Amino acid sequence: MSAPDPMAEIRASFFIECEELLEALQDGLEAMADDSGDLETINVVFRAVHSIKGGAGAFGLEGLVRFAHRYETVLDAVRSNTLVADGDAIKLFFRAADHLSDLVRESRDDGILPEAEGNAILTELDALLGDHGVAEEDEAEIEFQPLGLSLDLGLADLPAPAPARFTIHFAPEPELYETGNEPYMILRALAELGSCEVTCLTDKVPQLTEFAPEASYLKWTVVLTADVQEAEIVSIFEFVDGLCALTIAPIPSDVPAPQDVSNDPLPELPEMPDLPDLTPPPAPAAEPEPAQPPAPAAKAKATPQSAAKSVVRVDLDRIERLVNLVGELVINQAMLSQSLESSGLSPHSDAMNGLEEFQRLTRDIQDSVMMIRAQPVKSLFQRMSRIVRECSAAVRKDVRLVTEGDTTEVDKTVIERLSDPLTHMIRNAVDHGLEPTQNRLAAGKPEQGVVKLTAAHRSGRVIIEVSDDGGGINREKVKQIATDKGLIAADASLTDTEIDNLLFLPGFSTASEVSDLSGRGVGMDVVRNAIQALGGRITITSTPGEGTTFSISLPLTLAVLDGMVVQVAGETMVLPLNLVIETLTIDHSNLEQTRPGLNVVRVRGEFVSLFDLGVELGYRSAQDSYLDAVVLLIADEGGSRAALIVDEIQDQRQVVIKGLDESFYRAPGIAAATILGDGQIALILDPSDIIAQAQGSTLAIAPNLMELTS
């Protein structure tokens, strides 16, 4: 503790490890919940909690240790088959895991630990043990129950709860020393548990001439007398697991004073024949005991497994740099190929063949680098399963979350920014999507509702779907609400899709009463804005009586943008493709002037303000005539629309996004830049900024039905 910095670093890495352990815990619990788990599963679950406890102990995180310890005790009971983990128990385990992750987070942020909730869960956990007869925490007493009973045998003069005794053989491997461990520390830790009798076996120590300084010659035999469980002893050796030969054996308990132990065990045995009438009591004690030794063994087995899939933690900045460099490489390669092509080289020349190879390699490198940033959506989905649990409990519905494709990889930033909208959608699905239990039963559906969360790659994009098996969108009601709120005209005739899309209008809420969960004024419009900000799209499909599916389509990475390349006043510019609704040409029939200087274009009965992009950007003055001009109809995240006049549409392509240094000057209407194949920089437009900046922006462009139809 003298140097706070290394400690802080270790502490930070402990919390990173906690994240992984919590993930493993969730995985294990899920496997247990759908019965796909095997014996190893509960071990994994147990170990996860145990390791968190161990680490937390090292950092003096009392609250975390306390909770983890009792949680672990219950899990241990499951592991040793004294407790059957039924559905309710697993639900409780999930809640405990959620609470544990809260505790970890609060501990990390030095926040206030939610004691009350923890205590409630602990009470339930303890009750679980109580219900199932043998409380694991009483194991210690039970184990030595024979002793209590042996009072009958006239041994009443012994101290009643005699401490347990263990023989520990500890033989360090050279690796133990190499990793900086110190047997003395371990022995001291053992001594803290109870009274120790330590024998050092020095028979392996060679003559000085043969002595290898790095070899490990010493072995220890410890006879420990302490009122502890074997697991506690094992945990002392946790850090040297696999680095030493270790056996821990309990010594039968009906032996007298610890000091005589080394001589006495055998002479004591003749008394054993008295015990047969006691066979029933030892039985439960015997059961946990054999279950204990496998634990270190399983651990030893798991360690090489996790070592096989080695993981490197890399600073995100370094990856950023690599991504940037590869972006440059791609641009450079495009420039090179452009200049080679224009130099009139034969397409079969060596240079051109080499270039082709170079292009393929560049593409591969780009894909691989993007993959470094990619992460499986699993962590996100696990967070969602918690949302489902909490939220189904709040509205008292029985809901199961089914996830699919949680190994699908998406850019890290996308995952981070997807959390909020997805949470909202999941809550919506549970609260509004699924009908109340009695309605489900009446409709002949199983009582348990299912919310399905899937992720998949489809043609260069990531598709994430949230679906429920609820009643589907009540289109009558949706239309009624929209009419009442003045969002649509009362006599508007809308298709089903149009009605579904009304949900995305700002200020829309289908729940007639506001519940705890949703209806906090954050509507689907916010979700859609968040998705669009990520360059994504969101669509709804709904079948009455069968359910609703929200489908999000996202780009694989934020470093690349699908853009429409246009020409404006001699400059090449890029518009994000997901905001372009349609393109049209101006003619006499659709151009109108509302007042001098402000034109509108009529698109299927709607008027949309018309701006000359070149003028808005200050590149040129207004033209005399806009007849036959090319117009892009765009909508920003908020649903505002505008028609932009451009000179020419050149291409649709993916462009690498380059940030603009805005320290001197922030250009209005410009979001970023990209580098074209000829090495020139093209600016990427920020349409919402343009719409807001545009001269005609005093005219509110009310969201209306037109944008919903497209």
Next chain:
Amino acid sequence: MTDPKSSAPVELLTFRLSDQEYSLDIMCVREIRGWTRTTPLPHAPSYMKGVINLRGTVLPVMDLAERLGLPPREHTDRNVIIVVKYEETMTGLLVDAVSDIIALTSADLQPPPDAASAGGPGVIKALTLLDERMIRVLELSEIVPTPQSDAA
């Protein structure tokens, strides 16, 4: 930058702007590039020429003459962009032509009389004489605005 009172050696990159000679501490110069077409930024101040592609980085370029308030003039092929780095910001400065690299000691630099600062206070850090020609030493921190200081 160097303390003018000491006699530490200073190397300056000298260049011309509208027949006047200016210079910059060579330590802040990253590279010198030939003139390439810039992509203009909308509604930018006139001295902001736009951005260019510097090996994959988007580099803002400003016309140093206009930035200092000198009259605008035609660009020729001899125009070059001096890429400078001030703190963490890279900027391109468009100048008429690069002349020379001169080595001086700080003792050769004189603080400018107040009235001599053409582009406002502090832009000219020092003056020096080279073959009877006056060379203005620019204070880069006054030219390259730090974040927020000059947001138009």
